[in-house]
Amino acid sequence: SLTPDIANGLEIYRGCAACHQPEGWGNTSGSVPQIAGQHRKVIIRQLADFRAGNRDSVLMVPYATTEVIGGTQAVADVAGYISTLEMSVANGRGAGDDLELGQSLYEKNCARCHGANGEGSNDDAVPRIQAQHYRYLVRQYQWIRDGKRRNANAEMVQQIHDFGDREMKAVLDYTSRLLPPEEFRAPSDWKNPDFK
16 A cells, blocks of 8 residues: 655665566566566565565575565565566567467466456456566466465466366467557567666
8 A cells, every 4th residue: 555666666676687687577488577567566465475485486585575675665666666667578488389279278267367368457466477478487387286386376276276288388378478558568679777
C-alpha cells in the first residue's frame, strides 16, 4: 500500500542491475529472469518470499535482504522502479516445434490465472509471463512441480502435476512467445537512460 519513490527505487536497482541488467531483461540462459515491466505487487511478494525463505536462489537471496535493499518502503520503491522498465521481446524461446499443443495446454491450464496473453495481474499478484525467457520458465516450472518453490500456487502445482516433458516444453515454449502490448515494449536497441 506504500507509494513508491521511483528515484530511490532507481538507486536501489543499481545494485540489482549487475545480474538483471540495467534494462531488467535478464539473460536467455535462464539463470536470470526478465523483470522489466513486472507487476509491482508481484515483485514485492517475491522479494518478501526470498526474505521469508519461501524461495531459494543462491544468486538472489543475499540481495533480497533488508541489509541490502532496505525495509518495506525500499521494497516498494525498487518494485515501483522495475515496473516502469520497458520489456524486451528478444527473449529466449524454445524450439518452436510443438506450439499447437502448447497453446492448447496454456488455454486450458494457465490462461485463467495468468491471462489469455500472459499479462498476469497486479491486483492479484499474478506474474506477467509475457516475453519471459524459456529456460527460466522451465527451471521455475520444474521447481514448482518438484516442491522446491514453496511459494507456488497450490492450484498450479496440481494442474501441472501430470505433465510429461513433452507437455512441459510445449506449454512453456508457447508461453515464451506471448508478447506484451506495444506500449510496454522497448525498441531492440534500447538502453536504459538512467544508467548513462
